[in-house]
Amino acid sequence: MPATDSLPSPAPLTPALAPIVAFANGGPGAVALWPTLQLPHLRQLLQHAALVHSDLGEDTSFSTPHERAWARQLQLPLQAGGVPWAAWQQQAHDPAPQRQAWAWFSPCHWRIGADTVHMADPAQLGLQEEESRALLEILAPWFAEDGIALQYERPDRWLASGAPLEHLATAALDRVVGRDVRSWLPDAQSARTVNRLHSEVQMLLYTHPFNDRRAARGLPPVNAFWLHGAGRLQAPVPVQPLPQNPALTALREAALQENWPAWGAAWQQLDAGLLRELLEAHQRGASVQLTLCGERNALTWQPRQPGWRQKIQQVFKPAGLPDLPNLL
Numbered sequence: 236m237p238a239t240d241s242l243p244s245p246a247p248l249t250p251a252l253a254p255i256v257a258f259a260n261g262g263p264g265a266v267a268l269w270p271t272l273q274l275p276h277l278r279q280l281l282q283h284a285a286l287v288h289s290d291l292g293e294d295t296s297f298s299t300p301h302e303r304a305w306a307r308q309l310q311l312p313l314q315a316g317g318v319p320w321a322a323w324q325q326q327a328h329d330p331a332p333q334r335q336a337w338a339w340f341s342p343c344h345w346r347i348g349a350d351t352v353h354m355a356d357p358a359q360l361g362l363q364e365e366e367s368r369a370l371l372e373i374l375a376p377w378f379a380e381d382g383i384a385l386q387y388e389r390p391d392r393w394l395a396s397g398a399p400l401e402h403l404a405t406a407a408l409d410r411v412v413g414r415d416v417r418s419w420l421p422d423a424q425s426a427r428t429v430n431r432l433h434s435e436v437q438m439l440l441y442t443h444p445f446n447d448r449r450a451a452r453g454l455p456p457v458n459a460f461w462l463h464g465a466g467r468l469q470a471p472v473p474v475q476p477l478p479q480n481p482a483l484t485a486l487r488e489a490a491l492q493e494n495w496p497a498w499g500a501a502w503q504q505l506d507a508g509l510l511r512e513l514l515e516a517h518q519r520g521a522s523v524q525l526t527l528c529g530e531r532n533a534l535t536w537q538p539r540q541p542g543w544r545q546k547i548q549q550v551f552k553p554a555g556l557p558d559l560p561n562l563l
Contacts, residue, residue: 250308250478252516253524253535254509257301257409258486260529260563264495269560272502276510278556280517280525284536287524291532297406297419300533300563304526311472316404319466321394327474336400338465340385340393341408342370345416345437345459354411356491357461361454362390370445370457377435381428395462399428405465412491421462429462436460480509514538529563 260266290303298306298317305311306318321337344360346353362370367390375385383397403426406419421429437458440446446456482505489498510525517523517538526535 252513252521253308253526254478254480254483254513255301255304255308255526255528255533256483256486256505257299257528258490258498259527260559261490261495261498262493264493265490265498266560268495268499269556272499272556274502274506274510274556276506276514280510280514280523280538281536281557284525284538286534287537288526288535289532290534294530295418297404297410299407299409299528300531301526301528302407302409304528304533304535305477309472309475312468314466316402317407317463317465319468320464322464322466322468323472323474325394326468326471330471333467333469335396335398336403336465336467338395338400338403338405338462339388339408340395341391341461341463342367342393342457343459343461344455344457351415352417354414354416354461355455356412357391357408360391360457362457364390366449367391367393373439373443373445374436374460377439378432381432383428383432399426400462400465401467403429403462403465405463408461408463409487409491411461413493416459416461433459480505482508527559527563529559532563534562 260269290300290307292298292300292303298313302318302320303313306313309323311318311320311323319337321339322333325333325337341357342360342362343357344355346355368387371385371387371393378385378395378397381397381399383395383399386394386396388394404421411419420426420433423430440456440458446458449456482501485501486498486505489495489501513523513525522537524535524537526533528534
């Protein structure tokens, strides 16, 4: 869904001065926990901040709010079917205009019930490089017949390229982990090839010796795949690494596992580290921004220096945390 601006978009800042917090809100467990969290640095950052950008979406959108926020920060195109992350990654290897579409391909495990098809986190499959490469050799010929080339990138994620990915709308992996995948499958009419391959891969791997060997080691079978980050870039976009932060990673993992005590602990860690550093930069006079993302929305605040009235108010009537569960 297109973003709506509360104010004109500010000049881009470096990621260190404009961090993006994914999974800042979560399910009912997070909503119940939020009022109990002690986050003094977040409170100070937002106490006199102006809302400078609002990306208002739906929790049914294929792209997550934090993906859209990253795309804006990196000046990537926001396409109707998602963000072309795999194509952007390829710009590092070949900056020329792309002639084909790319996607990320994640081997995964689906738990198929009577009326659900549940996606387990691909990171928990325990795939090692040798095993992942062996699986790639099994699947690559099937996809090649339909014009999709697979190549190894890392154990839990490969690269796919080819014409069938050109206009493919794909849901972000963060949308489907822990959920029923049927709501997030590509459109049946525009993605017939990919949806047929989903069925063929399930049948191929159901009794394959590859999964027999995994079962002997007590590991779940690999019985499905997920394409995400699909699309083609019409013009090169410089590639830069996304910032890594242990607290942001912990926040994501806890939210996907619906471990809300761990999610609350990650928020405390984030406040004591990254947000404290951001507040200190603001107090030194640097221009900073903070984007908080939930299931639906991404909101960007820019802290402002308080006037003398606001400073007095801070002492006698300090503001509390905003109601993020309702805002995000």
